[in-house]
Amino acid sequence: MARLQGRRVALWGWGREGRAAYRAIREHLPHLPLTLFCSDGEAAEVRAAGDPLLEVETAADAVRLGAFDVVVKSPGIxxxxxxxxxxxxxGTRxxxxxxLWFAAHADAAGVAGNVVCVTGTKGKSTTTSLLAHLLRAGGHATALAGNIGLPLLEVxxxxxxxxxxxxxLSSYQTGDVAASGVRPQVAVALNVFPEHLDWHGSHERYVADKLRLLGEGRPRIAVLNANDPILSALHxxxxxxxxxxxxxxxxxxxxALYRGDRFVMDTLALPLPGRHNRGNLCAVLTAIEALGLDAAALAPHAATFRPLPNRLQTLGARGGLTYVNDSISTTPHASLAALDVFRGRRVALLVGGHDRGLPWDEFAAAMRTCAPLAIITMGQNGPCIHALLAPLAAECGFVLGAAADLADAMRQASDALAGDGVVLLSPGAPSFGAYRDYVxxxxxxxxxxxxxxxxxxxxxxxxxG
Incomplete structure (x- = not known):
């Protein structure tokens, strides 16, 4: 924060991350002039707060952004x-x-020595939360923060x-660790699939940005998935x-959970829906060992973990139908993983949302062997998914419907299941347009x-906690 003193500084974005950055800067540099770039609707709210040193603008063009030494940018931009x-x-940075948070938490050697960062295309929120749960169960005060829902600058x-x-850390944030020059003690990478192509511009850039945490971030210890082809090839x-x-x-x-050749415990009854989530327990235990702790002693505490909302979350049953909320699913890979959890059951899958250019060909190919009873498409990319699946529906024997919105999709799912089965919301796409976010x-x-x-x-x- 001190390095911002005397510089021309702007904020770009007024979501929760932007507001957290503003409060943190104001707390440490109360007299620093700031400019905020935000939407028209947000501008009125900010001006009403009456900060005389905060100028509000709504046009973040190249000329205006270029007038600042530093722009503190919200992750979604x-x-x-x-x-x-x-x-x-x-020259704008x-x-x-x-x-900013990492720069404030470096020791003399430039290391954030008690920090474990978790990233990955799928499963990172559950993994990070499970890590905090096990550490706390072992009597260690642990902070749970970041992309999971609490901006680091709020703590x-x-x-x-x-x-x-x-x-x-999301792929929007991994580069920030590298930019801070501070090495995390442990960095965990779960997997790398295509995602966020609209933000990154290409799959290649997404992968490169995701891996900046490991390469430029230079963690003391990198915990990697041996079964991921991209991660297993890293040097x-x-x-x-x-x-x-x-x-x-x-x-x-x-x-069964093993450490090498030693059996530790059975995982089937754990509150971790899906084999992929139980597999991520292995990542958590490896990270705990990297901290020098007894992971085997903490592993049984996974039985008291409380699953996160919007992630294969069973809401309950109504009229013979079980409703499962996997709204966090924003890639076709995530939808396939969700289907695998309910293999063998009568399932109506709701897919589609904001179109950011991810291919659905692999998903369609998988329907030849693991199609649910019904698939209902919706959202901006719904018609494209529907067109891709249409030739397979009759061949593979599943019901295919096209819905105008979520309510219509749920009605069609209910009709297809006829009072017996699972209505699974696992869209494989973001919510933008129809909803503010996946929550x-x-x-x-x-x-x-x-x-x-x-x-x-x-x-x-x-x-x-």
């Missing part, structure tokens, strides 16, 4: 936007709140300080690499199914 790239060429300096930090000369998923480390044999989509799904949306939305354990 891509640095690959033309106006951002033009301003960067003029774009950073996020994650970079910049908690008192008393936690013993460990469990931090989720990280500045990090000690520890693998999970392979037979030498923490791994599953069917539903709002999940809440609407719960409401339409007859459940209280407030009771299913809270993420347990955020902050220091």
């Amino acid at each position: 891509s640095p690959y936007k033309p106006e951002a790239m033009a301003a960067a060429r003029q 774009f950073v996020g709140g994650t970079a 910049l300096d908690p008192q008393p300080a936690p013993e460990y930090w469990a931090i989720e 990280l000369p500045e990090s000690e690499v520890r693998w999970f998923g392979g037979r030498d480390g923490w791994h599953l044999r069917e539903d 709002a989509r999940g809440r609407h799904f719960a409401e339409l199914a007859g459940f209280d949306p407030d009771s299913i939305s809270a993420i347990p354990g955020l902050g220091v």
